[in-house]
Amino acid sequence: MEIVDLSKETLGPYLVCLEDWSEDLKEAGNRKEIWYKRMKDKGLRVKMAVENGKALGMIQYVPIEAAFAEGRDLYFIHCIWVHGHKGKGVGNVQKRGIGKALLHAAEEDVRGMGKTGVAAWGVWLPFWMRASWFRKQGYTKVDRDGMAVLLWKPFSQDAVPPRWIRMKKKPDKGEGRVRVTALCSGWCQVQNMTCERARRASAAFGDKVEFCEVDTSDRATYLEWGIPDGLFIDGKSVVTGPPPSYQKIMKKIAKKVSKLKT
Ligand SMILES: CC(C)(COP(=O)(O)OP(=O)(O)OC[C@H]1O[C@@H](n2cnc3c(N)ncnc32)[C@H](O)[C@@H]1OP(=O)(O)O)[C@@H](O)C(=O)NCCC(=O)NCCS
Secondary structure, three states: OEEEEOOHHHHHHHHOOOOOOOHHHHOOOOHHHHHHHHHHHHOOEEEEEEEOOEEEEEEEEEEHHHOOEEOOOEEEEEEEEEOEOOOOOOOEOOOOOHHHHHHHHHHHHHHHOOOOEEEEEEEOOOOOOEHHHHHHOOOEEEEEEOOEEEEEEEOOOOOOOOEEOOOOOOOOOOOOOEEEEEEEOOOOHHHHHHHHHHHHHHHOOHHHEEEEEEEOOOHHHHHHHOOOOEEEEOOEEEOOOOOOOHHHHHHHHHHHHOOOOO
């Protein structure tokens, strides 16, 4: 296994989070590709773990100034993922040291760019991208917003700890129809999939539902809202991790539609 920079050969698996076997991920559309094209000129770095020509893991990180946290001179890890689905794609290759090797390669890369440290995020509960895993790799907690823990590993004494940017604006309720608002930045296929499901579900209700997609990959738009991704039905937040199914979103919208005055 070796850790390499993203290349033409690994771009495909990277854009679908190594899950080219997943029908669910196809639903996410091309939002990640659009995000990738935009961010690669803003300092996005991607490292891939490859063995016998197959992608086993990935890590993507961007300058914190282009990420969803406040800080300077740091890089921010959006996500690290080592394929973990048994019997699918490359199978479960976790716990073989690949995650550690990816993180180490990213840290060395960031150090080489003269940055003052690395920030990362994870959830404090024992699932998905765990904050505890980063703690084990020498990161310390600097902030928390709900389930999301912000951690960092400074490289120098003058490094300034990052902070979460918090939600500043909440989507409104619709007038005379239900308003479904999806904030979508494009970096995460799970969020992209949720956004696409919400768009399709909204369309199924015709003019009773208006669908608004907010592109938070635009920095100014993101700062206006303060959150990169989220789904709201008439202003009420829907939990998007794990991603809600199409049927679940339909059900939630239908409930609101049934309360509309005719
Ligand atoms: C977290 C993750 C990147 C770790 O990669 P990995 O290749 O499985 O981990 P490694 O084999 O390099 O393990 C490194 C260390 O973490 C420990 N570790 C790995 N998985 C762990 C787990 N689930 N719980 C606790 N410790 C764990 C290992 O024991 C090892 O400890 P050591 O340093 O004492 O030897 C990987 O498990 C993963 O991708 N998890 C899902 C994360 C996710 O949801 N990402 C999507 C974000 S969009």
